[in-house]
Amino acid sequence: MKTINDLFILDGMKECTVLAGHRGLTRYVESVNISDTPDVIQFLYKNHLLLTTGYGFHNDTNQFCELIREMHDLNCSGIIIKVNRFMHKIPEEAKLLADDLAFPIIDLPTNRTLGDLSRHILNYLNDHEAEQLYYALHVQQEFSDMMVKGYNLNSLVEHLGHFLIRPALLLNHRGEMIARSHDFRMDSMKLAETEILESIKEDVAFYRDGTTFNIPSLKQQTVTSFPVKTKRLQPSMLVIIDFKTLPYPSSQMAVEQAGNVISSTLIKEQAIEENSRLLKNNFFADLIEKRIQAEEEIMSRTAFYGLLPDKESICVLCTVDSEGDNYETLQLYEKKIGELHNSIYDQLEDEMINGNMQATLFTKEKFFVMILQFDQYTETEISVVTEFTKQAQKNVQGEYSVSFGISNPVESITEIPTAYQEAAEAIDNGYDQNMTGFINFYKTREIKELLNTLPRKDIKALYENTLKSLAYPKTKDDQELVKTIEIYLNCQCEISDTARKLYIHRNTVKYRISKTEELLNCSFRDPADSLRVRVALTIGSILEEESKTLAFPQ
Incomplete structure (x- = not known):
């Protein structure tokens, strides 16, 4: 059964003001009666809510106070009056009596009709699905107002936990914490939070789609995840403990409405993040281009x-x-x-x-x-x-x-x-x-790679001008001279090492080196000459490889 407090989620009730008897807002409401007659008490019963303009007793404070006592004795719910229609204000005696009896007196604005309000309340009381819809819309309105006012994600999740009377977590697409309700700050819930995060990170893709699962520390309760769409390819997650036993009239519809607002807030924050990303990338471009x-x-x-x-x-x-x-x-x-x-x-x-x-x-x-x-x-x-x-x-x-x-x-x-x-x-x-x-x-890049980028006629000219008659050795002696200078240069001009690798006498190496220097008009001890010959020998290997490729195409 619903209380007067529950009715304030309805459109017609949102503008109402409680004038007296605040402690009685927990009184139950079973039905609604509209009447302006002085003898209305004869038609009221337990848990009835009276809607009236107050015409029947607007000039008689004692009669109004008597009605309050009689309705209290019948355990009625309370009175909703269009105060400004005839009474203009509630007498102080009536207010004191209502406060003493914890009997609610509520003011209905003159722009609202008693008939419309009665219809809203009766539909709410008698239609289970409509009640859940009203509640979901109420949740959506509350969260939308919070978003417009700039509440952060932690406040939204805290408010959701308050509405559902359930602990709630908001995780990103990686299963990392974004926000949580105050419940998880308690020592008794810290282990549950750890277990939830560990479970989700074991298979994030599975939990992102929405599912219900168990954790060791909450043996009597389940944990449910809901996808929350954002601008990212993968959704974030809303996690609620004991969702399957939500207190009435909370429902999945209410969670979805809250989730939509949380989604919008996440998207807004991501837009801010993208702007920061743009600034970061602009800086990097300036750095790379040396501005x-x-x-x-x-x-x-x-x-x-x-x-x-x-x-x-x-x-x-x-x-x-x-x-x-x-x-x-x-x-x-x-x-x-x-x-x-x-x-x-x-x-x-x-x-x-x-x-x-x-x-x-x-x-x-x-x-x-x-x-x-x-x-x-x-x-x-x-x-x-x-x-x-x-x-x-x-x-x-x-x-x-x-x-x-x-x-x-x-x-x-x-x-x-x-x-x-x-x-x-x-x-x-x-x-x-x-x-x-x-x-x-x-x-x-090695020398060979760099040489490969140069025009063939240029490197061929360098090759021939440097090695002269040894560029295309035809005799066995010329071939031995080329091989000797190649190994000699690789051995850093060490005669003994060159002789050992060629299996010849040191004097033979000296003779060949001297003869080559004479032919090429250079000195291998001169760094410039040495480098020039090294480059020429590398060009020779490139040209040889190319000739083999042409002779034996792949």
């Missing part, structure tokens, strides 16, 4: 975003491979590609947290940029980064493959632009080899 020159400013602003100056840093770039039918289809839908971008950002953020990495995430153009930091970047850390990147790639890519480029370590925050360029080059190298879905570590 910030002052080292002090770089140190200050990188520290603000969690980058520490006394760490070694590497740059890990991630990008969606721009090949395949799925990607081309995606490009037609700007909204879809925006959703994919946000989804990958969120997933990479999750990977950094789950991998317990000291890292900061940025975006720049088509790249997602992770700056990972270590006390010292050794072989152990390289293995950690490799496993982290493999796991991230496995979890991030779905219909669209993603590739990663990883830089060498840099010792200073100011060198991050160099690390970024190395990681970008590692990705470009992968694409140059027609690869997709790859993980490439940057390696410093």
Whole structure:
């Protein structure tokens, strides 16, 4: 059975004012009677609520007080009066009597009709589903008002716990705490909170969809999770203890209405977060493109975003491979590609947290940029980064493959632009080899790779001008001279080491070196001449490989 207090969730009752008898708001209401006759007491019974304009006793305070006593004796619910219609104010004697008897007297504004109010109350009392709907709408209105007034998530969850008379938690899509009702601050509930979080983190995807489960510390009660949609690909979660035995008229509908408002608040906070993300990415672009020159400013602003100056840093770039039918289809839908971008950002953020990495995430153009930091970047850390990147790639890519480029370590925050360029080059190298879905570590280009980027006529001219007649050795003696100078230079011009590797006498090495220096008009002890000959020998190996490829095409 409902009390007068319960009626205040109805539209007609929200504007009413309790004038006296506040302690009696817990009186039960079973039916409603509308009357303005002086003998109305003859038609009232236990738990009846009287609606009246007060016309029958507006000039007779004693008669009004007598009605109050008689209704109290019958255990009636109370009186709702349109005070301003005829009475204009309740006599003080009547107020004192009502307060003494804990008998409620309630004022109904003149813009409300007794008939409409009666209909609302009777529908509420007699229709179970309508009552739950009224209550759900009441909850929705309360929470919407709180959101408009700027209440934070903790206040909303606390209010939900108050409405449901149940402990409540709000978790993000990773199963981490966002807010909780005051119940979990009690020592008796701290273990329950820990067990809930541990259970959910074992299979977050399962609990995000909404389910009911048990935990050891609450043997007699169940725990229920509800998905709360946000701008992220995966929903957050509302967790309520003992939901299946909610006190009437609370219902899942009421929880859903509250969840909608909490969802809107989360989306608003995410919009603020996205704005902060934009500022962060703008700073990173300025850093990479060297628009910030002052080292002090770089140190200050990188520290603000969690980058520490006394760490070694590497740059890990991630990008969606721009090949395949799925990607081309995606490009037609700007909204879809925006959703994919946000989804990958969120997933990479999750990977950094789950991998317990000291890292900061940025975006720049088509790249997602992770700056990972270590006390010292050794072989152990390289293995950690490799496993982290493999796991991230496995979890991030779905219909669209993603590739990663990883830089060498840099010792200073100011060198991050160099690390970024190395990681970008590692990705470009992968694409140059027609690869997709790859993980490439940057390696410093060797002389051979650099020479391969030059026009063939230029390197061929350098080769021939440097080695002269030895450029294309035809006789056995010329071939031996070329082999000797190659090993001699590799042995750092040590004659004994060269002789040992060629299985010849030291004097033979000296003779061949002297003869070669005469032919090439150079001295191998001169660093410039030595470098020139080394480069020429490398060009020779490139040209030889190319000739073999042409002779025996793959």
